Amino acid sequence: MTTASVPAAQAGTHFNWRQPVIYVVALTAILISIIPVLYIWISGFRTSADLNASPGGWPNPWFLGNYANVLSSPRFWGSVFSSSLVAVGTTAGVVVLGLCAAYVIARYKFRGRQWLYTFFSAGLMFPLTVAALPLSILLRDIGLHGTFLGLIIPQVAFALPVTIIILVPFLRAIPLEIEEAASIDGASRIGFFWRIVLPLSLPGLITVGVLAFLGSWNGYLLPLLVMAAGGMPQELWTLPLGVQQFSTQYSQDTGAVLAYTSLSMVPALVFFLAAERRIVGGLTGAVKG
Amino acid sequence: MILPVVLAAVYSFFNWNGLGPLERFIGFDNYARALTDPLFLKSIGNNFTIVGLSLLIQGPLAIIVALLLNRRMRGRTIIRAAIFVPYVLAEVIAGLSWKLLLSPRGGVNAFLESIGLGDLAQPWLAQPDTALWVMFGILTWKYLGFAILLMLAGLQGVPEELSEAAAIDGASWWKIQWHITIPLLGPTIRIWAFLSIIGSIQLFDMVWVTTKGGPVGATSTMATYMIQYGQGNPGYGSAVAVILFLISLVIAVLYQRHAMRRDLGTSDARGDD
Structure with a gap:
């Protein structure tokens, strides 16, 4: 039933610009949900000294010590x-x-x-x-x-x-x-x-x-x-x-x-x-x- | 399960450190003390601020996003999984992550500086004027995905024939949503609002791990107050718990009576057959 009615529902609406807007909304929602988590994960690959010097940077080099310590504790x-x-x-x-x-x-x-x-x-x-x-x-x-x-x-x-x-x-x-x-x-x-x-x-x-x-x-x-x-x-x-x-x-x-x-x-x-x-x-x- | 609540009611009439026998009966003194403590009154106020903000901001936001996403589209599964991630994390772990992100030298301030808005950088959770708003922001991050998925599930039950008919009659997309879809989504919205209110009234984990209710009580809630002042004095803590319980109960009963009556009526009829 849904398969048949979806094209009809879309055909009945006249907003062609809506499609990109929807993808922008979807992408924003994904980014907002995921980025804080990614920041925590990626920053875990930096040394504390490095983090204190610049909290927003990319790991350089990727430091495995933090994770290794936790995983061996x-x-x-x-x-x-x-x-x-x-x-x-x-x-x-x-x-x-x-x-x-x-x-x-x-x-x-x-x-x-x-x-x-x-x-x-x-x-x-x-x-x-x-x-x-x-x-x-x-x-x-x-x-x-x-x-x-x-x-x-x-x-x-x-x-x-x-x-x-x-x-x-x-x-x-x-x-x-x-x-x-x-x-x-x-x-x-x-x-x-x-x-x-x-x-x-x-x-x-x-x-x-x-x-x-x-x-x-x-x-x-x-x-x-x-x-x-x-x-x-x-x-x-x-x-x-x-x-x-x-x-x-x-x-x-x-x-x-x-x-x-x-x-x-x-x-x-x-x-x-x-x-x-x-x-x-x-x-x-x-x-x- | 009910026993602890009854015990709370009993303890609440005593001045008791939790160890000796219950002998110093003090009547309603614990209640009087709680209800005249400005910090506790502020905590109640904070709970209700969170309730109000949730209903006014999270609800409409979730409905709009759900309406936009309610279609067959590429990556639908990924979207649903991604927005649900914050909800799956423990409140404690989400709270600690945000505490790290929002610390004066954390990711958020670093990001603001990198895009040239360094002036906006501030100790978000450490100053009284921003702490409660930031707390609400974190809660929105954590629970919006759940609200959106709930609304999307509710939208599955809205028949498409009506909107199709309206579209053929020339109604615009927004009009269809406003006059047809949203009213039909009513039961879902009412359930969400109920869950949101009860959750906000009992808010504890997130606040406790990020700010412990501070700075100077800016984010204190009834539950954090209860743990902060009640752990060493169970008599007093129990009085606070009873107040918290009565507030939730009154809200729940009023809400069920007035807002959810119709919805529950139908499910009762179905359950009795």
């Missing part, structure tokens, strides 16, 4: 490990618990079902920012302050509302007839869940998983209160926390800070490029759902 890899562990743990928790809760809400009829759904939706109204301080005290009282679990559990809890809201429509959309057919063919409820529900809801699961992963990977306030204030060793701080700490500690060594910041961007960007469609689709799906 246990602290950087510790942060990558820590961020990965927390993000994978959070994602797993969100997907498993979210799927169970959403499945029950979407496909079982019981008293208080609507109430349960409203309860989870209301969870959206309780932002992490508000809960952060008391939460860190609570974690301290139950001995999870300064542990990975102390970060993963609250992150899962705060990601569940969005997850359930995205997943419930997915699960509701699976026709009852399929379930009946499966049970006639001898599938148990668990079998139906594994063989039919899981594959059919996979796109939704990937979307919520990607959102949970990115949210955890980019999080800062909670790691600040749980890891930094919780006395976890610096080598195990998540990346955002680690980068911030590094840049304060070595603020004089601009080249090193630039390289550390550049390399911290890489995992999220790689992940984004790999999952681009899911992320963009997930966001718009989340918004429309």
